[in-house]
Structures are given as structure tokens and as C-alpha cells.
Amino acid sequence: MDQISTSLAPSRNVQKSTVAGSPGETVGSVTKRLSNELMTLMMSSSPGISAFPKSDSNLFDWAGTIEGPPGTVYGGLAFKISILFPSNYPYAAPTIKFETPCFHPNVDIAGGSICLDILQDKWSAIYSVQTILISLQSLLGEPNNASPLNPDAARLWDSPDEFKAQLLKHYRPLQDGSSA
Amino acid sequence: MVFNNAQSFLDAADVPDPSDFPPSDSAPGLRQLDEALRCSICRELYAAPMTLNCGHCYCSLCIRSVLNEKQECPACRKFASEEHLRKNVAMESAVKAWALAREFVLRLSKEQERRAQLNGIDGVAEDIEGARPHKRRRRAHSSEVIHDDDVEIVGVSSRHFSSSGKVRRLSAEHARHSSCSSTPKSPSTPDNTDGPVECPLCQKRVPLDVINQHIDSSCRVFTSSSSTGASGSGTTHKGKQKQEWSKLLGSDSGSSRRAKEKGKGKERAGGELSEDEYLPKVSYHTIKDKRLLELLHEHELPTTGERAAWVRRHEKWVMMHNANADRASSDRRTRAQLRRDLRAWEDGLRAAASGKQRHVVTDAVAYQAANRAEFAQLVEAARPKKKPTEEEAADDGQTEGRGTGREDGPAIAIVLDDSVSES
Numbered sequence: 001m002d003q004i005s006t007s008l009a010p011s012r013n014v015q016k017s018t019v020a021g022s023p024g025e026t027v028g029s030v031t032k033r034l035s036n037e038l039m040t041l042m043m044s045s046s047p048g049i050s051a052f053p054k055s056d057s058n059l060f061d062w063a064g065t066i067e068g069p070p071g072t073v074y075g076g077l078a079f080k081i082s083i084l085f086p087s088n089y090p091y092a093a094p095t096i097k098f099e100t101p102c103f104h105p106n107v108d109i110a111g112g113s114i115c116l117d118i119l120q121d122k123w124s125a126i127y128s129v130q131t132i133l134i135s136l137q138s139l140l141g142e143p144n145n146a147s148p149l150n151p152d153a154a155r156l157w158d159s160p161d162e163f164k165a166q167l168l169k170h171y172r173p174l175q176d177g178s179s180a
Numbered sequence: 181m182v183f184n185n186a187q188s189f190l191d192a193a194d195v196p197d198p199s200d201f202p203p204s205d206s207a208p209g210l211r212q213l214d215e216a217l218r219c220s221i222c223r224e225l226y227a228a229p230m231t232l233n234c235g236h237c238y239c240s241l242c243i244r245s246v247l248n249e250k251q252e253c254p255a256c257r258k259f260a261s262e263e264h265l266r267k268n269v270a271m272e273s274a275v276k277a278w279a280l281a282r283e284f285v286l287r288l289s290k291e292q293e294r295r296a297q298l299n300g301i302d303g304v305a306e307d308i309e310g311a312r313p314h315k316r317r318r319r320a321h322s323s324e325v326i327h328d329d330d331v332e333i334v335g336v337s338s339r340h341f342s343s344s345g346k347v348r349r350l351s352a353e354h355a356r357h358s359s360c361s362s363t364p365k366s367p368s369t370p371d372n373t374d375g376p377v378e379c380p381l382c383q384k385r386v387p388l389d390v391i392n393q394h395i396d397s398s399c400r401v402f403t404s405s406s407s408t409g410a411s412g413s414g415t416t417h418k419g420k421q422k423q424e425w426s427k428l429l430g431s432d433s434g435s436s437r438r439a440k441e442k443g444k445g446k447e448r449a450g451g452e453l454s455e456d457e458y459l460p461k462v463s464y465h466t467i468k469d470k471r472l473l474e475l476l477h478e479h480e481l482p483t484t485g486e487r488a489a490w491v492r493r494h495e496k497w498v499m500m501h502n503a504n505a506d507r508a509s510s511d512r513r514t515r516a517q518l519r520r521d522l523r524a525w526e527d528g529l530r531a532a533a534s535g536k537q538r539h540v541v542t543d544a545v546a547y548q549a550a551n552r553a554e555f556a557q558l559v560e561a562a563r564p565k566k567k568p569t570e571e572e573a574a575d576d577g578q579t580e581g582r583g584t585g586r587e588d589g590p591a592i593a594i595v596l597d598d599s600v601s602e603s
Contacts (some may be wrong), residue, residue, distance in 0.1 A: 030532065033222055036197055038195075086532070123258070
């Protein structure tokens with residue numbers, strides 16, 4: 001991790017000096033792109049989604065929050081997710097997991113892994129944290145019941161009351177103050 | 181706390197992005213303009229912009245990296261490969277101009293915004309005009325049209341007309357180009373069996389009779405061996421047949437020739453490989469370690485690490501080199517600069533990898549001892565920043581004391597704690 005902090009420091013300076021996007025393209029291009037995404041996320045107000053690096057020293061490890069879309073069983077609930085970026089991001093998809101247990105047909109209730117095509121074979125280099133979070137938010141309300149990771153949830157989907165009961169049984173509200 | 185981190189990060193990193201400009205109600209089109217001149221993969225202003233068949237445009241290095249993983253356009257998923265890449269010269273010059281103008285326009289727009297805030301609503305209309313570049317404003321004055329939208333239309337259409345002749349000429353030229361590139365695209369036509377075909381690896385045109393040797397030699401052999409066939413015109417039919425077979429199978433005569441070519445190729449690549457020459461892709465699965473090392477030596481690249489690292493290094497080098505060749509010649513980086521870029525890229529990879537495996541550091545005390553000098557440096561660097569928030573520093577010290585038992589490197593200690601609770 002000492003390597004990270006030292007490798008981050010010069011790249012920030014580079015950004016400062018190359019205001020107009022000069023061709024220092026390969027130098028810290030991943031960190032550049034990640035800081036650009038962070039900027040976009042903070043500047044644009046996307047309702048119900050947010051994400052930040054967990055610590056100052058590692059831009060490759062983020063924590064995010066998704067609020068359940070209103071009008072669905074997930075309305076009023078908030079879910080914590082973790083985002084790990086590979087070193088060849090954005091040419092490979094980040095690894096995303098639900099940290100808050102999420103009872104959902106396409107989410108593994110124990111491990112938190114997500115079954116979503118754009119996070120696997122349909123990943124594209126122009127997707128961003130923002131587009132992922134928006135997709136995840138809409139996945140909450142519109143699951144793909146054809147290929148469920150959680151068959152119980154897929155079975156209960158059509159009976160909202162039972163589904164909600166299961167959902168709330170697993171759900172832990174997040175405490176904002178605590179780190180990690 | 182998480183938010184504080186992000187905030188402090190953003191304060192430290194000055195990331196130029198479209199949101200630097202005021203929103204479109206006070207500076208119409210500026211954000212969109214800045215966004216339109218940025219690659220959607222790296223979010224930077226285009227470097228050597230390249231267009232695909234579908235019309236989408238990306239930096240050369242970005243799209244080459246994508247196509248290396250998956251042969252489709254990242255935006256529309258239409259099939260795409262490196263041979264479809266065409267330089268987007270117009271975009272390149274637009275980006276170049278914008279890179280020069282950006283800071284100036286940014287300052288102007290900010291000034292106008294400030295003035296608007298001071299003047300109240302009265303100033304807004306004035307501001308909208310003021311935020312535009314000088315040239316446009318001058319045009320608005322000269323053509324006696326006052327309404328902004330009208331000016332825009334007039335400007336655009338007149339430019340269109342004046343350049344239409346040029347456009348037609350260009351397109352004719354383009355058609356010629358495309359026709360000449362498409363003629364040999366039918367290599368399977370029976371009448372020109374010896375005609376050049378496109379090498380699937382390097383996309384160069386290679387005579388059909390040497391295509392096998394060409395591929396076997398990692399895209400080195402370009403000369404046709406038909407000259408040898410011509411000299412043996414007096415030979416019997418049987419001899420000719422034998423020759424044909426030797427061409428195909430690469431028998432001893434063929435391989436000796438190949439060896440000669442190989443030697444020549446090495447000489448040539450030693451110093452003469454110019455910066456606008458494209459490097460062929462290499463099929464790494466089919467070459468031996470020795471050849472791979474030769475390739476690295478040829479370009480004066482380090483041979484540290486193991487085979488996987490060599491392949492990664494050479495692959496990236498080829499991409500960087502070819503992307504560099506796509507730049508306008510005045511913007512090209514030297515090979516020494518490219519080598520530095522490659523090194524920085526590898527360092528970045530290593531850093532990211534070590535970040536992911538940070539739970540490896542189980543013995544915090546030993547780790548700390550090994551990195552004391554660096555920690556001291558970091559603490560020293562952080563100290564002036566920390567001064568004003570004495571309380572926060574104290575808090576941090578308490579929580580981190582558990583991890584290291586010392587006040588060194590708070591950020592690192594947090595990470596350690598994180599990994600413990602996660603795993």
C-alpha cells in the first residue's frame with residue numbers, strides 16, 4: 001500500500017499541470033479515470049445512489065450506497081455495496097458485491113455477489129460507476145427471474161407480502177457513522 | 181468520514197472535466213462541447229482519435245486496448261477490429277484547438293458567471309453572449325442579425341456551403357482509397373492466387389505464396405519468393421512442382437531463406453524502425469520464450485519477470501507504439517518517452533495488485549519496521565495538513581492504536597483494520 005500512496009501522489013501533480021488533457025495518457029490512466037468518475041458522481045445529483053473510495057490511499061476500493069427505488073418492495077431501504085476495480089479498469093468490469101444482505105432473485109444472499117450481465121460478459125469500457133449503480137437500482141425493482149441466483153426470492157417475487165417479510169428478515173439497516 | 185476522504189481527495193486532485201464549466205442556462209453548450217471532445221473510455225480529451233465503422237470515436241490507445249479484449253464497439257457493440265480503425269483528423273485538430281482554448285474560455289465563463297451574480301438577473305442575458313468565444317461574437321456583430329439562434333444557423337450553413345466543394349473532392353479521394361483497399365479484399369478469387377492477401381496478424385499485404393512463412397516468422401517476411409521461381413523457369417515441371425511444395429511446406433531452402441530474412445529483420449528493427457511504422461501483433465501462443473525475449477530486446481524493453489509479464493509488456497508496447505503512430509507527427513512521443521510510459525503503466529499495475537492483496541501484510545510490526553523510512557516521510561508530508569484538525573488527528577490516533585501501536589501512517593492502519601474486518 002505504500003506503493004499506492006507514492007504512485008498516487010505524482011499522478012495528482014500531473015493532473016494539475018496538464019489542465020487541458022495533454023497526452024500523458026498512460027501515466028496513471030486508471031487513477032485518472034477513477035478520479036474523473038468520482039468527480040462526475042459528486043457533481044451530478046443522481047437520486048438514491050452514491051459511491052466513494054473507502055480510503056484516501058487506495059482509489060481501487062470503493063464503498064457505495066443504493067436506495068431502493070420508491071414504489072417497489074425495496075422502497076425506503078438502503079443497501080451498502082463494495083466496488084473493487086481491477087488494475088486494467090475500465091477494460092475489465094469492477095467486482096461489485098452487496099455488503100448489506102439483500103433478498104433478491106439475482107443477488108446471492110450470503111456472499112452478496114450479483115448476477116447482472118453488464119458486470120460480466122456484457123461489460124463495456126464506457127460504463128462507469130454511475131451507470132452500474134443506476135443499473136443496480138433498477139435491477140432491484142425489475143429482477144431477472146429467469147436466471148435466479150436466489151431461487152427462493154425468485155419464487156416469492158410474485159407474492160409481495162411474503163417477499164417483503166423475507167427481505168426485512170435479512171435486511172440490516174446501515175449505520176452511517178461506521179467505516180467499512 | 182468516508183465523505184471527508186473523498187472531499188479531500190477531490191481538493192487534492194484537480195480533475196478537469198465538463199462540469200468545470202457553468203451549466204447550460206448560463207453558458208450554453210460549453211459543457212457539451214467539452215464532453216464531445218472527450219473519449220468516453222478514458223474521459224480525457226481525445227489523444228489520436230480513431231473512428232470505427234459504426235462512427236464512434238475513441239483514443240487510439242483506448243480502443244486498441246478494448247479491441248484486444250473484445251472485438252466490438254464499446255458503445256453500440258457492433259463488430260469492430262483494428263483494421264477498421266481510421267484516423268479522425270478533423271477531430272484531432274478540433275481537440276488540439278480546444279486544448280489551447282479551454283483554459284481561456286473557462287476563465288471567461290467564470291468571470292461572466294461572477295459578474296452575473298453581482299449584477300443580478302439583469303446581467304444574465306449579457307452574460308450568455310459574453311460567455312461565447314470572441315470569434316462567434318464578432319460574427320454576430322458583422323451580420324446584422326441580433327438574435328443568437330439565428331446567428332448560429334447562418335454561421336453553420338455558410339461554412340457548410342463554402343466547404344462543400346472541398347468535401348466532394350475529399351469524398352472522391354476517399355472513394356478511390358477505399359476502392360484500392362477493397363480490391364485485394366477478395367483474395368480467394370481463383371485468377372490471382374499469387375496476389376497479395378491481408379495478413380490476419382499485422383494487416384499488411386503479403387504475397388499469398390509467402391503468407392505461411394510470413395506468419396511463422398511473426399510477420400517479418402514480406403518479399404515474395406516468386407523471383408526464385410522466375411530464375412528457375414527452365415526447370416522441368418517436376419522441379420517446379422517440388423518448388424511449389426517447398427514454398428508451402430517451408431522446406432530447407434525455404435527455411436534458410438527465412439533465416440536470412442530474420443537476420444535482416446533484426447538489423448532493420450535495431451535502429452531504423454521509424455515512429456510512424458506500425459508494429460505487427462504477435463501470436464504469443466505460438467512463439468517460444470527465446471523468440472519472445474528477442475522481441476523484447478529488439479525494442480530495448482526490460483526482460484524482468486516471467487513469460488506472462490513479457491507477453492503483457494510486449495502486447496502493451498505494440499499497442500502504445502501503434503497508438504503513437506496514429507498521432508499527428510508533431511505530437512508523437514519519442515521511443516524513450518514511450519518506454520517510460522510503459523514502465524509507469526507496469527508500476528501502476530503492480531501498485532493496484534498490491535492494493536488488492538493488502539491482507540498479505542499480517543505482521544504489522546515487521547512491515548512497519550521494513551518501511552519506517554517511508555512512513556516517516558509520509559507522516560512528515562501529512563503533518564502540516566493535520567495541524568488545524570488537531571481533534572480529528574487525536575481521534576484517528578485512538579482508533580488506529582489498535583493496529584500498529586504507534587502513530588505512524590494512520591491511513592495505512594485504517595486499511596489494515598478494514599481488511600481484517602472484511603476477511
